Amino acid sequence: MTTVSSTPAAVTDPPARQVRHLVSIRDLADDDLYSIVARGARFAAGESANSLADRVVGTYFVKTSTRTRTAFTVAALRLGAKTIQYGPNDLQVNTGESSADTGRVLSGMLDVLVARTAADPGEMRAWSQQDRMAVVNAMSAEEHPTQALADLTTLLRRFGRIEHLRLLYLGEANNTATALALALTRFPGVELELRTPAGYGLPADIAADARTQAQRCGARIVERHDMDDLPGDVDAIYTTRWQTTGTSKPDPDWRAHFAPFQVDLELWRRSPHAVFMHDLPAHRGEEVTAEVLDGPASIAFQQAENKLYSAMAVLDWCLATPAGHSA
Numbered sequence: 633m634t635t636v637s638s639t640p641a642a643v644t645d646p647p648a649r650q651v652r653h654l655v656s657i658r659d660l661a662d663d664d665l666y667s668i669v670a671r672g673a674r675f676a677a678g679e680s681a682n683s684l685a686d687r688v689v690g691t692y693f694v695k696t697s698t699r700t701r702t703a704f705t706v707a708a709l710r711l712g713a714k715t716i717q718y719g720p721n722d723l724q725v726n727t728g729e730s731s732a733d734t735g736r737v738l739s740g741m742l743d744v745l746v747a748r749t750a751a752d753p754g755e756m757r758a759w760s761q762q763d764r765m766a767v768v769n770a771m772s773a774e775e776h777p778t779q780a781l782a783d784l785t786t787l788l789r790r791f792g793r794i795e796h797l798r799l800l801y802l803g804e805a806n807n808t809a810t811a812l813a814l815a816l817t818r819f820p821g822v823e824l825e826l827r828t829p830a831g832y833g834l835p836a837d838i839a840a841d842a843r844t845q846a847q848r849c850g851a852r853i854v855e856r857h858d859m860d861d862l863p864g865d866v867d868a869i870y871t872t873r874w875q876t877t878g879t880s881k882p883d884p885d886w887r888a889h890f891a892p893f894q895v896d897l898e899l900w901r902r903s904p905h906a907v908f909m910h911d912l913p914a915h916r917g918e919e920v921t922a923e924v925l926d927g928p929a930s931i932a933f934q935q936a937e938n939k940l941y942s943a944m945a946v947l948d949w950c951l952a953t954p955a956g957h958s959a
Contacts, residue, residue: 651743652950653760653767655753657777657814658841662849664949665781665818669794671945672785676938683948685712687743692718693770694749699912699939700770700778704746707943713743735759735767744950746770766950771807774835779911780811782942783870786935790907791867796821798866800903802893803919805834805855806876808911813838817846817853825866829889830857859892864902870909871895871919895920900929907931 653659660668675681689708693701701717708715725734738745739762748770749755760767769777787794799816801809805828813834816824826834833855834842846853874890875881883889900906908924910932916922925932 669784672942675941682712687713689744690742692747694720703939703943731758739765776807780815782939785942794819798823801826804832810838813842817851820850822851826855866903
């Protein structure tokens with residue numbers, strides 16, 4: 633007769649993963665920043681991974697999104713994860729549940745939460761006060777860190793390096809610009825010049841942090857509020873839509889202040905070999921002319937595609953396997 637033991641067999645748990653949050657570029661050590669960008673470029677070159685097998689990635693988007701939401705959903709699937717999507721009316725925060733309680737509940741079920749909110753990062757910081765679920769900022773009012781990582785991946789793929797590149801940014805210093813300022817100033821020799829309308833420049837704390845980083849890393853950042861004496865022979869010219877998603881401007885005449893900062897063909901006389909970058913969506917005839925956006929210098933749509941590969945690198949980093957274990 634066969635005897636069946638009532639004692640359960642010992643179960644060997646898989647090695648615990650180290651959960652890491654990306655609420656701001658400031659959350660990344662220099663090596664983490666360099667690693668994510670390089671990994672994104674390798675994913676773009678065809679590297680594959682199954683590092684999120686049996687994991688669940690939730691996406692919560694309060695505001696509209698084409699590129700970022702699609703990029704993170706597809707990235708999760710390509711890495712082997714399952715996905716669940718929440719819209720702006722799906723969570724009980726709408727009925728008064730606190731952000732902290734929501735994060736605590738979700739952390740018991742999800743491995744990663746990718747979120748786009750209309751508020752400052754405080755809500756995401758509340759969600760990240762636990763070590764079970766990684767939290768990724770897919771855009772907040774203050775910063776768009778995953779956009780900057782996609783942009784750096786694009787630059788690395790285009791030029792083979794980021795160090796010593798010269799970039800000219802035109803337009804409002806919105807959440808994309810703040811993330812770029814915090815990221816690019818970590819690379820030696822980079823020169824970032826921002827030309828922003830008066831009253832629409834970098835927040836003081838972001839500007840201060842970017843200058844400090846630039847000094848530490850041997851980079852350079854300059855911000856001016858005019859279009860005089862533009863730098864020549866830059867490697868990339870970057871702009872974003874003037875009306876940032878989910879925001880409005882109190883000044884009824886704001887368009888008149890922004891008009892001189894339009895990117896047109898005239899700009900290329902100083903930098904004929906520059907590439908054009910845009911985080912999209914774009915409004916032809918406003919921040920950029922159609923001749924530039926659809927012209928041979930534009931890499932805006934390659935930039936959009938690179939959001940997928942960068943998102944793969946971010947998710948992989950968030951759930952990194954501890955040293956000594958294979959993914």
